[in-house]
Amino acid sequence: MDLEGKTAMVTGASGDIGRAIAKALALAGCDVAVTYVGDLERAETTAAAVEASGRKASIIRLDQRDSDSISEAATAVIDAHGRCDVLVNNAGWNIGIPFPDLEQLDVPTWDRVLETNLRGPYLLARALAPSLRRDGAGRIVNIASIGGLYPGSSSIAYSCSKAGLIHLTHCLAVAMAPSVTVNCIAPGLVEGTRMAKRLTPEMADLARSMTVLGQVGSASDIADASVMLCRAETITGQTIVVDGGSPPVMNFG
Numbered sequence: 001m002d003l004e005g006k007t008a009m010v011t012g013a014s015g016d017i018g019r020a021i022a023k024a025l026a027l028a029g030c031d032v033a034v035t036y037v038g039d040l041e042r043a044e045t046t047a048a049a050v051e052a053s054g055r056k057a058s059i060i061r062l063d064q065r066d067s068d069s070i071s072e073a074a075t076a077v078i079d080a081h082g083r084c085d086v087l088v089n090n091a092g093w094n095i096g097i098p099f100p101d102l103e104q105l106d107v108p109t110w111d112r113v114l115e116t117n118l119r120g121p122y123l124l125a126r127a128l129a130p131s132l133r134r135d136g137a138g139r140i141v142n143i144a145s146i147g148g149l150y151p152g153s154s155s156i157a158y159s160c161s162k163a164g165l166i167h168l169t170h171c172l173a174v175a176m177a178p179s180v181t182v183n184c185i186a187p188g189l190v191e192g193t194r195m196a197k198r199l200t201p202e203m204a205d206l207a208r209s210m211t212v213l214g215q216v217g218s219a220s221d222i223a224d225a226s227v228m229l230c231r232a233e234t235i236t237g238q239t240i241v242v243d244g245g246s247p248p249v250m251n252f253g
């Protein structure tokens with residue numbers, strides 16, 4: 001699909017990876033709705049980068065834990081741009097809780113992770129489905145984690161939320177075919193991101209040392225993969241791992 005003149009909503013575009021995706025989609029020709037939940041200043045920086053590419057940007061506050069906020073954000077995208085062709089479910093939240101520490105992973109933490117990382121992307125896809133389906137060429141890209149493929153990450157809740165997001169990708173690919181393709185990217189540790197900095201140094205070092213390429217993933221590789229999945233006509237229900245080539249054992253995305 002030619003992305004020129006399309007509109008993309010990138011959730012969590014105040015964050016490091018979301019910003020890279022928003023910039024790459026703008027360079028590919030998309031106007032971009034930039035969402036944030038608390039950090040307006042960072043969202044403004046992302047929007048300025050989109051505009052520097054000659055594309056229109058809007059800034060929308062979105063709390064993925066709040067179904068009203070999701071409905072309002074979906075309406076705001078259509079109000080601002082008149083359409084939404086691409087939804088990148090990038091926003092996510094995590095907290096470092098070692099897997100064996102079952103007591104520390106309490107109900108509020110579990111709910112926050114699952115609501116943000118899994119229920120939110122579903123509700124956004126549902127809210128934007130009419131627009132995504134409208135021209136028969138909508139795109140959804142979900143940003144999961146290798147923690148959703150293997151039992152290892154910042155917490156059991158995060159790993160389960162991302163496993164759910166990967167399977168949500170499969171389910172939505174069926175539900176929204178043929179008018180919308182739905183794909184997923186599963187990063188490992190992404191160097192330089194705030195999320196990576198929240199890992200313990202030991203976990204980050206171990207993740208780096210386990211890659212066959214000697215380097216973990218980059219936000220620009222994730223952004224490039226997102227653009228590729230949006231352009232592709234016949235790829236759906238797939239998950240691309242961007243992790244520097246980690247063996248399929250305990251991982252730390």
Ligand SMILES: NC(=O)c1ccc[n+]([C@@H]2O[C@H](COP(=O)([O-])OP(=O)(O)OC[C@H]3O[C@@H](n4cnc5c(N)ncnc54)[C@H](OP(=O)(O)O)[C@@H]3O)[C@@H](O)[C@H]2O)c1
Nearest residue numbers: 012014015016017036037038039063064091092190193195
């Ligand atoms: N960084 C990594 O190493 C890594 C590895 C694997 C997977 N990932 C995944 O990649 C995605 C982006 O990660 P990142 O490193 O760019 O993280 P980040 O810099 O911490 O950004 C997270 C983004 O999510 C937004 N957000 C948090 N809670 C939200 C909520 N309740 N509702 C709506 N938005 C919310 C944040 O908004 P504010 O800025 O306004 O707070 C921010 O824009 C996430 O889904 C993450 O799980 C990252």
